[in-house]
Amino acid sequence: MFDFQIVTTWFDNLLRQTLGLGDFWSILIECVMVGLIILTIYALIAMFMIFFERKVCAWFQCRLGPMRVGPWGVFQVLADVLKMLIKEIFGVDRSDKFLYALAPCLTIVASVGTFSFLPWNKGAQVLDFNVGVFMITAISSIGVLGVILSGWGSNNKYSVVSAMRGAVQMISYEMSLGLCMVIAVVLCGTMQLSGIVEAQTGPWKWLIIQGHIPAIVAFCIFLIAGNAEANRGPFDLAEAESELTAGYHTEYSGMGFGYFYLAEYLNLVVISGLAAAIFLGGWAPLNIGVDGFDAVMNYIPGFVWFIGKTLAVIWVLMWVRWTFPRLRIDHILILEWKYLMPLTLITLVVMTACVSLGLTF
Amino acid sequence: MKLSNIEFGFDNFLAEMKKLKTEKHFDYLVTIVGEDFGPEEGLGCIYILENTQTHERISVKQLAKQLGDEYVIPSIYHVWASSDLLEREVYDFLGIKFLGHPDMRRLFMRNDFEGWPLRKDFDMSPEKNQFPMTDEPESDWTSEWNLTKDGELVETKHRLFDDDDFVINFGPNHPSTHGVLRLQTVVDGETIKHIYPHLGYIHRGMEKMMESMTYPQTLAFTDRLNYLCAMHHRHALVSVIEEAMGVELSERIQYIRTIMDELQRIDNHLLFLGTCAQDLSALTAFLYCMRDREHLLNVMEETTGGRLIQNYYRIGGLQDDIDPNFVQNTKAFCNYMRPMVQEYLDVFGDNVITHKRLEGVGYMNLEDCVNYGVTGPAGRAAGWHNDVRKNHPYAVYDKVDWKEITGTGADSMERYMIHIKEIYQSLDIIMQLIDNIPEGEFYIKQKPIIKVPEGQWYTSVEGGAGEFGVYLDSRGDKSPYRLKMRPMGLTFAGAFDKMLRGQKVADLIATGASIDFVIPDLDR
Numbered sequence: 049m050f051d052f053q054i055v056t057t058w059f060d061n062l063l064r065q066t067l068g069l070g071d072f073w074s075i076l077i078e079c080v081m082v083g084l085i086i087l088t089i090y091a092l093i094a095m096f097m098i099f100f101e102r103k104v105c106a107w108f109q110c111r112l113g114p115m116r117v118g119p120w121g122v123f124q125v126l127a128d129v130l131k132m133l134i135k136e137i138f139g140v141d142r143s144d145k146f147l148y149a150l151a152p153c154l155t156i157v158a159s160v161g162t163f164s165f166l167p168w169n170k171g172a173q174v175l176d177f178n179v180g181v182f183m184i185t186a187i188s189s190i191g192v193l194g195v196i197l198s199g200w201g202s203n204n205k206y207s208v209v210s211a212m213r214g215a216v217q218m219i220s221y222e223m224s225l226g227l228c229m230v231i232a233v234v235l236c237g238t239m240q241l242s243g244i245v246e247a248q249t250g251p252w253k254w255l256i257i258q259g260h261i262p263a264i265v266a267f268c269i270f271l272i273a274g275n276a277e278a279n280r281g282p283f284d285l286a287e288a289e290s291e292l293t294a295g296y297h298t299e300y301s302g303m304g305f306g307y308f309y310l311a312e313y314l315n316l317v318v319i320s321g322l323a324a325a326i327f328l329g330g331w332a333p334l335n336i337g338v339d340g341f342d343a344v345m346n347y348i349p350g351f352v353w354f355i356g357k358t359l360a361v362i363w364v365l366m367w368v369r370w371t372f373p374r375l376r377i378d379h380i381l382i383l384e385w386k387y388l389m390p391l392t393l394i395t396l397v398v399m400t401a402c403v404s405l406g407l408t409f
Numbered sequence: 410m411k412l413s414n415i416e417f418g419f420d421n422f423l424a425e426m427k428k429l430k431t432e433k434h435f436d437y438l439v440t441i442v443g444e445d446f447g448p449e450e451g452l453g454c455i456y457i458l459e460n461t462q463t464h465e466r467i468s469v470k471q472l473a474k475q476l477g478d479e480y481v482i483p484s485i486y487h488v489w490a491s492s493d494l495l496e497r498e499v500y501d502f503l504g505i506k507f508l509g510h511p512d513m514r515r516l517f518m519r520n521d522f523e524g525w526p527l528r529k530d531f532d533m534s535p536e537k538n539q540f541p542m543t544d545e546p547e548s549d550w551t552s553e554w555n556l557t558k559d560g561e562l563v564e565t566k567h568r569l570f571d572d573d574d575f576v577i578n579f580g581p582n583h584p585s586t587h588g589v590l591r592l593q594t595v596v597d598g599e600t601i602k603h604i605y606p607h608l609g610y611i612h613r614g615m616e617k618m619m620e621s622m623t624y625p626q627t628l629a630f631t632d633r634l635n636y637l638c639a640m641h642h643r644h645a646l647v648s649v650i651e652e653a654m655g656v657e658l659s660e661r662i663q664y665i666r667t668i669m670d671e672l673q674r675i676d677n678h679l680l681f682l683g684t685c686a687q688d689l690s691a692l693t694a695f696l697y698c699m700r701d702r703e704h705l706l707n708v709m710e711e712t713t714g715g716r717l718i719q720n721y722y723r724i725g726g727l728q729d730d731i732d733p734n735f736v737q738n739t740k741a742f743c744n745y746m747r748p749m750v751q752e753y754l755d756v757f758g759d760n761v762i763t764h765k766r767l768e769g770v771g772y773m774n775l776e777d778c779v780n781y782g783v784t785g786p787a788g789r790a791a792g793w794h795n796d797v798r799k800n801h802p803y804a805v806y807d808k809v810d811w812k813e814i815t816g817t818g819a820d821s822m823e824r825y826m827i828h829i830k831e832i833y834q835s836l837d838i839i840m841q842l843i844d845n846i847p848e849g850e851f852y853i854k855q856k857p858i859i860k861v862p863e864g865q866w867y868t869s870v871e872g873g874a875g876e877f878g879v880y881l882d883s884r885g886d887k888s889p890y891r892l893k894m895r896p897m898g899l900t901f902a903g904a905f906d907k908m909l910r911g912q913k914v915a916d917l918i919a920t921g922a923s924i925d926f927v928i929p930d931l932d933r
């Protein structure tokens with residue numbers, strides 16, 4: 049199994065020993081490098097995601113999707129991004145200028161923050177705390193602030209309604225989302241993401257198999273709550289195109305809108321990535337306990353496994369997005385507080401019982 | 410039908426109208442036609458009423474009483490709820506004040522518009538009718554006019570909003586209002602407290618324009634009213650003119666008109682099913698409908714040459730004979746279409762979220778539907794047998810075997826299902842007729858200059874969303890003296906407040922989606 053730590057250790061040695069830099073300089077350079085790489089990957093994935101979504105939704109709708117710019121329309125996204133970058137950013141009359149400007153930044157910070165937790169490969173992880181799961185939920189809740197502030201700050205009635213909807217919805221679904229991760233923590237015995245993935249290596253050790261019924265239930269709830277958390281249909285109440293035009297980002301143009309757009313797609317990646325990492329084994333290859341088969345599987349690098357699993361989950365979420373109509377605000381709250389929450393709590397108890405009685409694989 | 414008007418006199422009017430409703434069961438107010446009857450009679454209104462049990466129609470004529478410069482008629486606001494917007498329309502165009510109507514504001518024209526455009530003495534000179542360069546002034550107050558015992562006109566002011574009301578405008582620029590409708594909505598959080606419809610953002614003054622045009626010229630307007638019911642609208646207008654002139658149409662014309670009407674109805678319903686899904690954010694279902702509508706438009710295009718604006722019927726028949734491939738293409742389309750309807754249900758209509766979103770939403774029971782004049786599929790969803798094709802058969806609808814679809818749910822889900830079932834009925838009608846189109850003339854030759862004998866007529870057809878009627882007052886000229894259209898959507902706009910009070914903002918969108926109104930039709 050390819051361990052990315054070889055690369056990072058080599059680079060650290062290069063700075064410290066070959067170039068003879070001290071602690072301060074080598075850590076500074078490493079941080080800047082990592083930051084740049086993360087942001088680049090972030091932007092590239094966003095572009096890929098936009099293209100992917102347009103194509104996937106076109107296939108669901110008996111259409112072709114973008115076909116004109118470049119072969120198979122691949123440069124369409126570049127053109128869109130270019131358009132968004134050169135668009136004028138204009139302020140709104142009588143808006144709260146500070147909050148109006150702050151909101152997209154908060155959204156993107158929350159999105160990049162959670163994005164940095166994704167375990168791409170063995171040893172390839174930017175943030176890896178011993179309380180990683182808590183940290184993820186903490187950072188992702190900053191995103192709610194972005195929604196509220198943008199809605200409040202833009203002096204638009206649709207936006208205010210949308211901000212309230214978004215806040216209520218995201219705060220509610222964070223409960224289930226967090227509890228689902230706790231279920232995984234119960235099984236793996238660690239809150240560190242690398243530890244959780246590590247616990248899933250080996251034959252039949254993916255969490256969804258290891259934890260069987262409670263884990264499968266938790267996985268489904270995680271997808272539903274994650275979908276709501278990422279504000280995507282059928283839970284796109286905050287944006288609610290046909291009701292509130294564009295909801296909280298109605299009054300944004302250019303990159304202000306672009307930030308929300310990026311964050312929306314990356315939140316989808318983050319949710320899918322976390323689902324893949326926590327429940328589907330992250331970079332852990334599919335091992336079934338047969339040596340020959342396992343050896344072949346282990347030969348496939350971890351990031352391929354991780355990206356493949358993430359894409360599969362994204363595809364499922366897009367399928368849902370383009371099939372279901374939107375829910376109403378009271379339905380959403382009923383779904384969360386009357387069904388998902390109690391179900392998650394029960395699952396947590398069942399999982400704890402399973403683990404303590406040794407009923408897991 | 411040719412109108413023979415009943416007159417009650419000013420003092421008895423309100424009491425007699427109440428009697429008509431309560432004792433003689435004339436509880437459906439079809440429309441109110443405001444008219445300037447000329448210098449002798451002055452201004453007045455014609456009320457067309459229908460008995461919902463026997464489907465008998467009568468018309469009542471009431472001349473306005475002149476008090477100085479003002480014209481007044483007692484309001485029937487408290488008798489028929491649908492008269493709310495209809496009386497405001499008359500006030501807007503003719504300046505007749507309705508006594509006791511609590512909301513006498515202009516409806517289509519701007520608040521600062523001067524003069525009454527449908528009066529015959531209205532000054533049409535361009536200098537007097539400049540395009541306004543200022544924002545429209547808007548007041549939070551409405552006026553109610555009443556007569557004192559001494560016969561003096563007094564004004565009472567009513568306030569539309571409270572100080573603390575949170576008012577959201579849905580429209581005129583909004584993705585789900587299907588055009589430039591503006592619903593001024595008072596909300597309490599997400600709950601709707603009141604809805605005030607504002608109309609006229611696409612008012613083109615068609616009725617006024619038609620008064621200075623020859624009859625063949627007036628036809629071109631109807632297709633541009635509701636571009637999804639182009640055939641139905643044109644059908645109503647040519648029917649009223651043909652009826653007035655006494656033109657006998659050949660069987661072939663009637664058959665082709667019926668088939669075209671039904672094709673158009675499927676077109677309308679397909680777009681309805683699509684946009685209904687789209688308003689609930691199910692875009693995939695929308696595109697499924699648009700995919701199949703494409704086949705339908707191709708079939709119609711081969712004969713009429715148009716896809717939205719068909720321009721196919723004319724006074725005395727049709728613009729041209731059907732395309733040689735029309736019969737074959739239509740049959741192919743019908744066979745293709747039938748299984749597809751189930752697909753819309755699979756992807757959207759049977760979805761549990763759809764049911765949750767539409768069931769019980771925008772509920773309006775039978776009594777209110779009749780009272781508010783909510784016709785078409787929306788009224789039939791409440792069990793009101795209001796299909797003009799059955800009640801007042803035209804073309805060859807009485808010769809084919811089909812069912813009028815009614816429901817009992819009276820909510821948005823039922824309205825959706827009525828549309829689904831009506832597609833099957835339309836396919837049945839087409840399949841019965843398509844092989845039997847008789848030989849004959851496709852156009853009965855008319856004189857180069859068409860003149861209509863004196864009299865008043867009202868004819869209606871069943872449009873995609875409800876009853877579409879045309880009232881024609883002819884004074885024997887080559888252009889109509891007064892031509893008034895009963896749009897399908899106007900009564901819906903008036904019923905919104907009743908349907909939605911106490912429901913959620915999202916229900917406003919869902920109800921709007923389940924009532925297929927098209928704003929150009931309602932604004933005219």
